[in-house]
Amino acid sequence: MEKINKVLDGGVTDxxxxxxxxxxxxxxYKIIDADLNMLFKGKVATKANNDLIxxxxxxxxxxxxxxxxxxxxxxxxxxxxxxxxxxxxxxSKKYSDGFAKAIDxxxxxxxxxx
Numbered sequence: 186m187e188k189i190n191k192v193l194d195g196g197v198t199d200x201x202x203x204x205x206x207x208x209x210x211x212x213x214y215k216i217i218d219a220d221l222n223m224l225f226k227g228k229v230a231t232k233a234n235n236d237l238i239x240x241x242x243x244x245x246x247x248x249x250x251x252x253x254x255x256x257x258x259x260x261x262x263x264x265x266x267x268x269x270x271x272x273x274x275x276x277s278k279k280y281s282d283g284f285a286k287a288i289d290x291x292x293x294x295x296x297x298x299x
Contacts, residue, residue, distance in 0.1 A: 214241065239263050241294045242287065250283030259287055 211217045214237060216227035229240055239260075242248065248256065258280075 210237075216240075236263060238291060238294050242291055245290055247283065247287045247290055250281070251287055252281065252284075255280060255284040255287070259284070259291070262291070 208217065208221060211227070212219060214226070215224055216237070217223055226240060226244060229243065242259075251259065
């Protein structure tokens with residue numbers, strides 16, 4: 186009987202659990218409220234290709250501390266999947282403290298999300 190109920194259920198219980206888990210993450214990040222209404226931050230997230238980490242970065246205020254070049258470098262992380270080749274120059278410590286804070290913020294947000 187248990188097997189029959191499982192087949193008839195069609196995995197709805199698993200899907201419901203996944204749905205509730207996703208909603209709890211969105212509520213924690215203040216993308217939606219407890220009634221599942223999209224908040225302003227959620228509307229921004231939809232314009233940023235639904236990228237939660239990028240939206241958190243925009244709302245962190247760290248964007249104001251970056252130069253144009255640093256902002257471009259940081260945003261390129263979200264846009265490309267390619268890695269620098271072995272011949273690429275090391276760019277260590279050619280960036281500002283604001284850029285280091287922004288990178289640390291993005292990294293910590295990704296760790297929280299995972």
